[in-house]
Amino acid sequence: MPEKVRTVFADSDDEKVAKTKVLPQPTEEPERKKKRNKKRKLDEPEVSNPADQDVPKEIAVPVKEVEKAVPVPKKRAETVSQTNGAPSSKSYPKSKSRPFTDTKTNFTPLREKAKALLETRRKLPVFENADLIRDLLRAQDVMLLVGETGSGKSTQIPQFLVDEFWCRPVPTQITRDGKTEKKMVGGCIAITQPRRVAAISLARRVAEEMGTPLGSHSPASKVGYSVRFDTSTSPSTRVKFLTEGMLLQEMLHDPNLTKYSAIVVDEVHERGINVDLTLGFLRNLVSGKKEGRGGVPLKVIVMSATADMESLTDFFQQGLKQPEAQQKAIESAEADADKMDTSSPKDISVCRIKGRQFAVKTIYSPAPVHDFVDAALKIIFQIHQKEPMPGDILVFLTGQETVEALEHLVNEYAMSMDPSLPKILVLPLFAALPQAAQQRVFAPAPPRTRKVVLSTNIAETSVTVSGVRHVIDCGKAKVKQFRTRLGLDSLLVKPISKSAAIQRKGRAGREAPGQCFRLYTEKDYLALDETNTPEILRCDLSQALLNMKARGVDDIVGFPFLTRPPREALEKALLQLLNINALEDDGKISAVGLHIAKLPLTPTLGRVLLAAAENGHECLLDVIDIISCLSVENIFLNTTSEEKKEAAEAARRDLYRREGDHLTMLMTVRVYAAEQADRKAWAERHLVSHRAMQSVMDVRKQLRTQCRQAKLLTNEALNNTSLHDPSPILILQSFLAGFATNTARLVPDGSYRTIVGNQTVAIHPSSVLYGKKLEAIMYNEFVFTNRSYARGVSAVQMDWVGEALAGKD
DNA sequence: GAGCACTGC
Numbered sequence: 001m002p003e004k005v006r007t008v009f010a011d012s013d014d015e016k017v018a019k020t021k022v023l024p025q026p027t028e029e030p031e032r033k034k035k036r037n038k039k040r041k042l043d044e045p046e047v048s049n050p051a052d053q054d055v056p057k058e059i060a061v062p063v064k065e066v067e068k069a070v071p072v073p074k075k076r077a078e079t080v081s082q083t084n085g086a087p088s089s090k091s092y093p094k095s096k097s098r099p100f101t102d103t104k105t106n107f108t109p110l111r112e113k114a115k116a117l118l119e120t121r122r123k124l125p126v127f128e129n130a131d132l133i134r135d136l137l138r139a140q141d142v143m144l145l146v147g148e149t150g151s152g153k154s155t156q157i158p159q160f161l162v163d164e165f166w167c168r169p170v171p172t173q174i175t176r177d178g179k180t181e182k183k184m185v186g187g188c189i190a191i192t193q194p195r196r197v198a199a200i201s202l203a204r205r206v207a208e209e210m211g212t213p214l215g216s217h218s219p220a221s222k223v224g225y226s227v228r229f230d231t232s233t234s235p236s237t238r239v240k241f242l243t244e245g246m247l248l249q250e251m252l253h254d255p256n257l258t259k260y261s262a263i264v265v266d267e268v269h270e271r272g273i274n275v276d277l278t279l280g281f282l283r284n285l286v287s288g289k290k291e292g293r294g295g296v297p298l299k300v301i302v303m304s305a306t307a308d309m310e311s312l313t314d315f316f317q318q319g320l321k322q323p324e325a326q327q328k329a330i331e332s333a334e335a336d337a338d339k340m341d342t343s344s345p346k347d348i349s350v351c352r353i354k355g356r357q358f359a360v361k362t363i364y365s366p367a368p369v370h371d372f373v374d375a376a377l378k379i380i381f382q383i384h385q386k387e388p389m390p391g392d393i394l395v396f397l398t399g400q401e402t403v404e405a406l407e408h409l410v411n412e413y414a415m416s417m418d419p420s421l422p423k424i425l426v427l428p429l430f431a432a433l434p435q436a437a438q439q440r441v442f443a444p445a446p447p448r449t450r451k452v453v454l455s456t457n458i459a460e461t462s463v464t465v466s467g468v469r470h471v472i473d474c475g476k477a478k479v480k481q482f483r484t485r486l487g488l489d490s491l492l493v494k495p496i497s498k499s500a501a502i503q504r505k506g507r508a509g510r511e512a513p514g515q516c517f518r519l520y521t522e523k524d525y526l527a528l529d530e531t532n533t534p535e536i537l538r539c540d541l542s543q544a545l546l547n548m549k550a551r552g553v554d555d556i557v558g559f560p561f562l563t564r565p566p567r568e569a570l571e572k573a574l575l576q577l578l579n580i581n582a583l584e585d586d587g588k589i590s591a592v593g594l595h596i597a598k599l600p601l602t603p604t605l606g607r608v609l610l611a612a613a614e615n616g617h618e619c620l621l622d623v624i625d626i627i628s629c630l631s632v633e634n635i636f637l638n639t640t641s642e643e644k645k646e647a648a649e650a651a652r653r654d655l656y657r658r659e660g661d662h663l664t665m666l667m668t669v670r671v672y673a674a675e676q677a678d679r680k681a682w683a684e685r686h687l688v689s690h691r692a693m694q695s696v697m698d699v700r701k702q703l704r705t706q707c708r709q710a711k712l713l714t715n716e717a718l719n720n721t722s723l724h725d726p727s728p729i730l731i732l733q734s735f736l737a738g739f740a741t742n743t744a745r746l747v748p749d750g751s752y753r754t755i756v757g758n759q760t761v762a763i764h765p766s767s768v769l770y771g772k773k774l775e776a777i778m779y780n781e782f783v784f785t786n787r788s789y790a791r792g793v794s795a796v797q798m799d800w801v802g803e804a805l806a807g808k809d
Numbered sequence: 810g811a812g813c814a815c816t817g818c
Contacts, residue, residue: 194815194816195814195815195816196815196816226818227816227817228816228817228818229817231818243815243816243817244816244817245816245817246816246817246818248817249817249818250818252818253818270815272815272816273816274815274816274817398813399812399813400811400812400813401811401812430812430813430814431812431813431814431815432812456813456814457813457814458813458814458815460814461814461815462814462815477813477814478813478814479813479814480813480814491812491813493813535815543817598818599817599818600816600817600818601817631817633812634812638811638812699817702817702818705818706818709818764810764811764812765810765811766810766811766812770810771810783812785811785812786811789811791812
């Protein structure tokens with residue numbers, strides 16, 4: 001450990017001194033600092049009396065003693081209750097407040113609740129490992145933790161660690177480019193999640209357990225979260241749940257994560273591309289010499305539900321065991337290199353935690369199943385007739401199509417069912433289902449009714465349905481795979497992995513013992529892949545590579561990939577980045593690339609945005625509207641019934657544009673944004689997804705703000721509410737700057753062939769140009785399902801395509 | 810004539 005660090009830790013044995021001085025400073029961004037400085041003036045007199053600071057005291061208390069450690073002075077509680085519920089955004093009390101105490105919020109009920117929750121927490125399997133985990137992390141920087149679902153790891157681990165000595169902010173001096181800068185390092189724990197809802201709900205739960213308000217509700221809140229469009233933190237946030245993408249974004253601005261003492265990477269087994277990137281960057285951080293953190297180590301806790309930890313251990317061990325000589329050579333240039341610690345323990349601990357699952361009996365199909373919809377139907381009624389109530393059924397299917405097919409069959413059969421049997425309530429569940437319909441699966445079944453939830457793999461990870469005791473697993477799922485050579489995404493039904501099968505089965509044992517019917521043979525099961533194919537092997541890598549380049553990782557081949565993508569895929573992505581001028585010829589990131597990397601868009605859409613900026617404010621605003629639609633799920637709802645369909649077609653007619661889907665989207669955003677009375681009703685009338693449109697408006701707002709900050713848009717242009725006539729030519733030409741290779745021309749037989757590659761492609765039936773014959777088309781997506789489809793299609797002229805393609809060489 | 814699931818200052 002570096003000497004200066006050790007000194008500070010020694011000082012901080014005196015809790016009061018360390019906390020009062022140190023706690024406030026490290027985690028804040030300039031904006032927040034401003035706000036707080038204002039407040040600090042009012043607070044000044046109280047700061048000098050550390051004994052009066054109940055908030056820091058609470059931090060020093062070991063987890064186990066929380067319940068006796070939070071006495072609230074009665075007098076205070078009374079004062080507070082008068083103002084209970086007042087919004088925290090208002091000014092804070094003048095005389096009584098101190099830094100990070102919030103007398104506007106009544107903490108008493110929060111603490112009472114936390115006290116009550118402690119009993120539940122103690123029963124979690126992970127709780128008995130608390131001391132072990134703390135001990136191991138005092139000695140080592142990296143820990144791998146296998147915890148089955150229900151072990152409580154996501155909520156408890158941060159609470160075990162937040163009071164550790166190494167989790168305090170440390171004043172350091174950081175030397176960069178010859179300049180020495182004083183900086184606080186550490187103090188905060190980040191826990192990453194693959195999904196936004198998970199990040200938010202975990203934060204809410206942990207705040208309750210810690211007896212603190214959540215996020216920005218109070219400046220004293222110690223638990224916050226950060227997801228796109230929704231960040232809720234306070235100056236005293238010490239535990240922060242965020243999405244992986246958000247942490248990557250933070251790393252773009254602070255590559256050394258100086259706010260944090262520890263990063264907990266949760267749900268690693270899901271292996272999204274963002275988690276792979278995060279782990280790569282973190283490995284570089286823990287194995288590097290940490291001079292960007294003033295020598296303060298960063299603890300990394302990697303958590304996974306599946307026991308496939310060998311590859312992770314190797315991954316981090318290789319990083320830590322990099323030849324000392326190599327490190328020394330780099331360090332020798334540093335003035336204080338000799339103070340750096342190279343003898344800290346390099347081992348990685350692995351900790352396994354039992355889950356809290358009930359036994360689930362597995363029943364395999366005796367013979368291969370050809371029609372899993374039919375097989376599922378039989379088993380549903382078999383269960384319903386034999387098994388006692390309660391006990392809902394969850395069926396895993398591949399997609400909306402099979403879900404709806406089975407839904408009809410079950411409902412049909414149920415009508416001729418013995419009336420003495422309990423009723424059956426069939427509930428479909430898939431992502432494209434409107435929110436209200438999704439909510440129905442969470443409501444308990446009515447009396448004498450068995451719920452049968454027919455789901456895509458949304459219920460495998462994202463959504464937990466309670467009451468389920470019987471799972472039927474078709475053994476398949478739709479998987480998106482990017483095919484490098486063809487440059488297209490395919491969405492095909494594939495067998496799931498063993499770990500996914502186990503995950504699905506586990507859904508039957510959350511509340512009681514259950515059973516899982518697998519619609520495949522045991523032999524088939526044994527032949528399945530062990531784990532899901534990591535997303536990094538299945539997707540277009542251009543965005544990931546641009547992200548790395550923006551962080552100064554120029555040697556892509558030398559980057560520590562947990563799973564290395566094939567060379568061909570990397571090369572293709574680099575070529576694509578070169579094509580849109582995001583990279584210089586030598587492979588270094590260009591100014592354009594750096595700009596694109598900061599946008600929450602794919603590199604191609606980012607390139608389009610920059611191209612539109614060159615075509616004037618009006619064009620840029622229009623292109624932002626369109627890009628917002630393209631980066632959101634489908635904004636047009638699927639029509640189920642024929643009558644509805646016709647009504648929708650009629651209502652949508654005034655939105656449709658003959659130029660294609662891009663201009664149609666622009667019209668939709670314009671009309672929706674102009675709708676002042678009732679946007680929801682408008683959306684329903686036009687069979688437009690209100691939920692999707694809300695995200696569109698969020699993205700639009702975010703992009704407009706970013707463009708203003710980048711001086712691509714002026715406030716004037718943004719505030720000008722009078723609508724201009726869009727220029728389809730400028731808009732579509734802007735798109736061609738990114739999508740010149742996503743074009744096809746009409747050939748004499750009436751079909752379309754891609755201009756690059758000469759492959760057959762058909763206009764997707766969801767397009768407004770479906771069935772139209774045009775000289776040439778440009779499309780947003782090239783997808784293979786039953787055949788090759790172009791989605792998000794507009795008409796373009798061959799000479800524009802030619803110009804755009806020529807511009808690349 | 811068609812849409813697995815996630816995600817980004």
